[in-house]
Amino acid sequence: MTYEGVLTKMQTEFANPIQYYLVFENSFLNVNQLLNKDLEINFLGYQCLNCGKKKKIFRQGFCYDCFYSSPAVGDWIMKPELSTAHLGIQDRDLVYEEKVQLQPHIVYLALSSEVKVGVTRKTQMPTRWIDQGATQAISIVEVPNRFLAGITEVALKNHYADKTNWRKMLQNNVEQVDLIAERLKVENLIPSEVQEFFYSQKNELYEMHFPVLQYPTKIKSLSLDKTPNFQGKLTGIKGQYLIFEDGTVFNVRSSEGYVVNINV
Template sequence: MFEGVLIKMITEFEDPIQYYLNIGSDFLHMNQLLNKKIALKFVKFECLNCHLDKPIYRQGFCKSCFFEVPQAADWIMKPELSKAHLNEEDRDLEYEKKVQLQPHIVYLANSSNVKVGVTRKTQVPTRWIDQGAHEAIEIVEVPNRYLAGITEVALKDHVGDKTNWRTMLKNEIQDEDLTQWRENLKQYIPEEAKEYFIENNSETNLNFPVLEYPKKLKSLNLQKTPEYEGVLKGIKGQYLIFEDDTVFNVRANEGLVVNINVLS
């Protein structure tokens, strides 16, 4: 039996992807739990910042912390709002410089459809794994988050920027030639970022540890259904997939303290 606050699963880029859950003082290798019956139980909340038992608002933070901590500022979700390169503070300039003023990648990923995204270079391929992408490719590598953000905004007029999580989890996907997509989109890259275009690279393919894909999805909300038991059949993105077609998004439930019991 294990108990602790949920944070997103740690991953290793192998074939298949390896998943680990750091919970409390324990470190669970989730791949080893495939085909085992697991019980989940909601215990309480624990904000990832203040660690108080307060309802989670977004991204693992209680409402007051969400509007205060730099990890939840608008530039996180909208990189084009980054201002550290101008030496302008949003919430914490030291933190913002640390995160924003480092190499960033604008990429194409195919999870449910081809989409454009932004991530720090150090988060490749982790970001693709977390999105459940079965293939991905880098388009540009820029020196800061702002340039990545304006490039993403420009490309969003010509390619999607959202993943259909239902399609991704059902594995209703088609292979795409991402190198051709990259070439087709090259013309829309802003002038400030054109010099950072990656000319010659190949797509990365990812294989997830899924024994059985769900047919009809039922999303588990532990706050509404505080106890659940099911046989784990797969892991994709940050989702646990169970035999009865129930799926549980670990990352969307960060900040919840849960009890996990491996029953068989």
């Protein structure tokens, strides 16, 4: 059977194990059902997720022009501490920025390779942790806007990583750390203006179980620009990666905006 369309990040369902779906304009595919089966990925072209034009993808599924004009990819996305909507100051589009920035945000600790600190909108729990391939995660604070979450993350970057080691994550080389105990250590490390939002009693620990039959020992990253046609047996899904029997891994999210057909 053939599925064709524009790649976007896999949609997920928090279950045991995590359920993954590739969603196209006229069809969708439960990727878990492809485990231990051969599949073929063929690169057909590009389509910008913002303007819809068949232009080469620059970053995050956007063409060059849209990446530098759309409010959905402003610098404050990757650096929440640069958020200014709470001050009424526009970056690219204040209406959009107020909608996204002025809502509850979570600062969290997660285990994807080592302990990392991160920021997500409350509505993105636990999706954000699933996308990072985290096996466990716990909230530190819930704040009313993205700026406060950003300055909290900056303060904690001096003590924790803020990026996932994707190779360790895919090899399941994850540190064993008590996140509940770790969370209690950060109370005195967060900014004074965020202290009132610290979760002093809430100890809810999320655990993610990924559908992986076999973790790779050596990793080869698949780029559709370099290898437009690929075929292999799917042995796992973790984060936003497809893992194949020969150690090839394919990052679906980094290939957003690529038009493909998938034969299963």
